[in-house]
Amino acid sequence: MVVIAVALTLSFITFFLLNVAIDPAQAVAGEEAEALEIEQVRQQYGFDRPILIRYFEWFKAVLTGDLGISYYWNKPVGSLLLERAPETITLALMSVMVTIFIAIPLGICAAINPNSVIDRMCLGVAVSFQAIPNFWLGLVMIIIFSVTFPIFPVSGDKTYFHFILPSIVLGASSVPPVMRLMRTGLLDVMEADYIRTARSNGFFGWKLILNHAMRNALLPVVSVLAVQLGHKFGGSVITESVFSINGLGRLALESILGADIPTVQILVFVFAFTFLILNLLADILNAYLDPRLR
Amino acid sequence: MSYSLIINNLEISVKSLIGYKKIVSDFNLTLHPGRKLGIVGESGSGKTLSMLALNRLLPSQIEVTGGSIFFNNKNLNNMEKKEFYREFSGKKISMIFQEPMTALNPVYTIGKQLRQAFLIHNKGISKKLSEERARSMLDAVKLNRIEERMRQYPHQLSGGQRQRVLIALALINEPEILIADEPTTALDVTVQKEILELINELCLNFKMSLIFISHDLGVISKVSDEIIVMKDGKIIEEGLTKKILKSPKKDYTLGLLKCLWKLEKGNPSLYTDKEVPFIEVKNINKEYQLPNRFFSKRKKLSAVEDVSFSVFKGESVAIVGESGSGKTTIAKIINGLEYPDSGEILINNCPINKIDLFERARLIQPIFQDPYSTLNPNHTIGYVISRPLIIQKRFSSKEIYHNAIKMLKLVELPATFFYRFPNQLSGGQRQRVSIARALILEPQLLICDEPTSALDVTIQDQILDLLENLKKKLSITIIIISHDISVVKYLSKRILVIKDGKIVESGFTKEVLENPQSSYTKELLSSVFRIFPPKRNFIN
Numbered sequence: 001m002v003v004i005a006v007a008l009t010l011s012f013i014t015f016f017l018l019n020v021a022i023d024p025a026q027a028v029a030g031e032e033a034e035a036l037e038i039e040q041v042r043q044q045y046g047f048d049r050p051i052l053i054r055y056f057e058w059f060k061a062v063l064t065g066d067l068g069i070s071y072y073w074n075k076p077v078g079s080l081l082l083e084r085a086p087e088t089i090t091l092a093l094m095s096v097m098v099t100i101f102i103a104i105p106l107g108i109c110a111a112i113n114p115n116s117v118i119d120r121m122c123l124g125v126a127v128s129f130q131a132i133p134n135f136w137l138g139l140v141m142i143i144i145f146s147v148t149f150p151i152f153p154v155s156g157d158k159t160y161f162h163f164i165l166p167s168i169v170l171g172a173s174s175v176p177p178v179m180r181l182m183r184t185g186l187l188d189v190m191e192a193d194y195i196r197t198a199r200s201n202g203f204f205g206w207k208l209i210l211n212h213a214m215r216n217a218l219l220p221v222v223s224v225l226a227v228q229l230g231h232k233f234g235g236s237v238i239t240e241s242v243f244s245i246n247g248l249g250r251l252a253l254e255s256i257l258g259a260d261i262p263t264v265q266i267l268v269f270v271f272a273f274t275f276l277i278l279n280l281l282a283d284i285l286n287a288y289l290d291p292r293l294r
Numbered sequence: 295m296s297y298s299l300i301i302n303n304l305e306i307s308v309k310s311l312i313g314y315k316k317i318v319s320d321f322n323l324t325l326h327p328g329r330k331l332g333i334v335g336e337s338g339s340g341k342t343l344s345m346l347a348l349n350r351l352l353p354s355q356i357e358v359t360g361g362s363i364f365f366n367n368k369n370l371n372n373m374e375k376k377e378f379y380r381e382f383s384g385k386k387i388s389m390i391f392q393e394p395m396t397a398l399n400p401v402y403t404i405g406k407q408l409r410q411a412f413l414i415h416n417k418g419i420s421k422k423l424s425e426e427r428a429r430s431m432l433d434a435v436k437l438n439r440i441e442e443r444m445r446q447y448p449h450q451l452s453g454g455q456r457q458r459v460l461i462a463l464a465l466i467n468e469p470e471i472l473i474a475d476e477p478t479t480a481l482d483v484t485v486q487k488e489i490l491e492l493i494n495e496l497c498l499n500f501k502m503s504l505i506f507i508s509h510d511l512g513v514i515s516k517v518s519d520e521i522i523v524m525k526d527g528k529i530i531e532e533g534l535t536k537k538i539l540k541s542p543k544k545d546y547t548l549g550l551l552k553c554l555w556k557l558e559k560g561n562p563s564l565y566t567d568k569e570v571p572f573i574e575v576k577n578i579n580k581e582y583q584l585p586n587r588f589f590s591k592r593k594k595l596s597a598v599e600d601v602s603f604s605v606f607k608g609e610s611v612a613i614v615g616e617s618g619s620g621k622t623t624i625a626k627i628i629n630g631l632e633y634p635d636s637g638e639i640l641i642n643n644c645p646i647n648k649i650d651l652f653e654r655a656r657l658i659q660p661i662f663q664d665p666y667s668t669l670n671p672n673h674t675i676g677y678v679i680s681r682p683l684i685i686q687k688r689f690s691s692k693e694i695y696h697n698a699i700k701m702l703k704l705v706e707l708p709a710t711f712f713y714r715f716p717n718q719l720s721g722g723q724r725q726r727v728s729i730a731r732a733l734i735l736e737p738q739l740l741i742c743d744e745p746t747s748a749l750d751v752t753i754q755d756q757i758l759d760l761l762e763n764l765k766k767k768l769s770i771t772i773i774i775i776s777h778d779i780s781v782v783k784y785l786s787k788r789i790l791v792i793k794d795g796k797i798v799e800s801g802f803t804k805e806v807l808e809n810p811q812s813s814y815t816k817e818l819l820s821s822v823f824r825i826f827p828p829k830r831n832f833i834n
Contacts, residue, residue: 192396193391194397197391197460199350199379201463202415290400
């Protein structure tokens with residue numbers, strides 16, 4: 001229920017802001033259009049009517065599956081989305097996998113030896129990942145792994161192989177928060193009374209961590225991973241451009257530059273909605289992991 | 295199966311930047327099969343640490359720095375960590391802890407936790423066999439509806455049930471020694487009695503020896519053959535339980551016993567004549583709404599049901615009941631921190647909701663249970679105490695300062711405490727500060743919600759003495775809330791026994807305690823462990 005309410009509010013705000021910020025008639029007619037032409041377009045497309053009425057019409061159309069027609073691409077927005085979405089979904093999922101495979105082991109290593117050299121090194125690796133800007137890391141990776149040692153393709157999105165470098169670049173940026181959360185979570189849990197109970201029962205080492213501590217420590221990590229995945233869906237604009245992957249991020253960039261209101265409108269809505277759904281999924285997963293939340 | 299545990303000159307120290315600081319020294323102990331040993335002492339006396347050391351569960355900055363622990367002629371101190379965990383933890387030596395609420399892993403079912411504990415020492419056993427074992431353990435600790443319990447999570451069980459599960463968990467590998475660290479302190483008295491009986495019975499059935507740690511001599515006397523008394527990291531007295539209870543050699547042990555005896559005797563000076571009712575509680579009801587679950591109707595919990603009573607000026611009345619009986623809710627309602635759903639409260643014949651807040655603060659003041667969390671750690675003691683006066687806005691800063699110093703003196707604290715912070719104070723001192731804070735407005739009614747239950751017995755005794763003196767000096771009315779009948783007996787003239795939000799019995803303390811009418815009161819009374827003073831009077 002809350003999710004739907006938030007989504008509705010959001011769709012209205014984006015619609016309103018977009019239509020106020022840009023003159024839609026001007027956008028359709030083009031930059032060099034005469035005042036008369038713009039006026040014609042305004043009447044033809046119905047931009048002269050009150051914004052509320054246009055919002056409701058747009059909303060009705062969206063509900064019936066008609067997402068509108070892109071001014072810039074001259075195509076239905078729906079088919080544009082379908083074309084571009086798979087690339088972004090693959091990239092997002094793969095980069096979150098990268099995050100999980102790097103951040104969680106690092107976090108565990110750091111937590112097992114708190115304040116030791118290993119802990120500091122893990123933290124160092126994580127922080128440097130975060131400090132490096134995406135586009136720079138992307139370019140360096142291309143130079144090293146595609147140009148000097150041609151292991152991976154430079155750019156494109158034809159096979160899964162093409163996605164490996166971009167997902168490392170994209171995944172690296174969310175390693176630090178996840179890793180730190182894993183570390184502090186595990187450290188907290190190791191202090192808990194039930195860990196003492198498990199120790200007194202004879203659990204130690206890896207068994208203690210895997211059988212008794214992990215599940216408790218993962219709870220906060222799950223929520224953060226959901227947020228990170230949300231960012232990946234919407235925020236891969238730069239990485240997609242660097243590796244010239246034709247995903248939603250690039251579509252967003254191009255339609256903003258082209259003042260393509262219907263496309264931007266739907267994209268903002270889709271990004272936001274994915275965020276909400278992911279958070280919902282994280283809550284459900286947490287409830288599965290922790291019976292007290294049920 | 296002959297074994298024995300011998301601890302020689304154990305020494306435990308805290309590691310810090312400047313070196314080691316001894317906190318336990320010269321700890322000696324010999325335990326033979328089937329014997330039951332009690333270790334008694336205040337918090338911080340080192341009783342728990344020595345047992346954690348035996349089990350290799352010491353916190354990271356604390357280390358064993360000397361002495362030896364022999365189990366069947368094997369020195370456990372020199373043993374490899376892995377070997378110790380594999381051969382001893384849970385297998386030969388098991389431990390149960392004080393906090394049953396947090397000592398079970400919240401995310402796994404009871405059944406799974408039991409099975410895992412069994413499997414860690416019995417590798418390669420089939421799931422069916424281990425489940426069978428878990429079930430039989432739950433049966434041994436006398437839990438009902440075992441199938442259901444196996445599938446439940448810890449948060450679905452009560453404190454007593456959880457402690458039973460923990461005992462099952464400790465005994466699943468049939469250890470030879472069970473160490474129980476204050477296993478009943480966090481439980482209600484009625485539950486405490488059942489758990490102690492269970493531990494006694496299991497020791498016989500499993501042929502285990504027992505080391506029982508407690509600050510409560512009354513509890514210890516029920517479960518031990520021998521007692522070790524500890525103070526400041528040293529053993530100060532040891533011997534057979536009977537002997538120590540009859541004729542303790544050290545003043546400290548005598549002091550511990552005296553506290554118990556004093557509580558036992560009651561206080562004769564409390565009986566005064568009735569006057570006009572100062573506070574009248576008329577038919578109050580309070581319901582709480584439980585958080586709703588999906589697709590089910592919101593449930594209501596009735597915390598207080600149709601409770602009426604009155605308190606006279608200068609009187610002290612006790613409200614006694616188990617946790618969850620609604621006694622704290624009543625206190626909150628009288629304090630104005632909660633509003634009743636129906637019914638009213640009259641103070642000096644004026645409904646409480648008509649009295650404005652400043653006025654009410656000068657009439658009623660609360661003292662809470664936990665002196666550790668009720669004082670704001672960021673403020674000085676002086677500020678904490680004088681804050682009620684500051685809020686009232688009628689006093690100059692000089693007056694406030696003098697009043698605060700006066701209050702510190704009244705609760706027998708040095709005036710230098712004015713500039714200290716709460717974390718520099720002990721539990722007893724903090725509770726004195728809370729009392730001073732409550733008294734600075736010279737209220738006519740003090741509501742003490744379990745004022746001593748977070749404190750050691752000796753401190754408890756001092757605080758009760760203080761409250762008693764203050765009552766005489768200031769002729770203040772006191773409502774005291776407690777689950778502990780012995781505390782109540784000492785301080786109150788009348789008593790209300792409350793269960794599930796209803797008053798089940800009321801009357802003069804003496805009469806209620808000597809001749810309880812309701813079965814619930816009888817149950818409450820029978821579960822308090824008493825040690826009677828010996829006939830020969832050597833106290834003075």
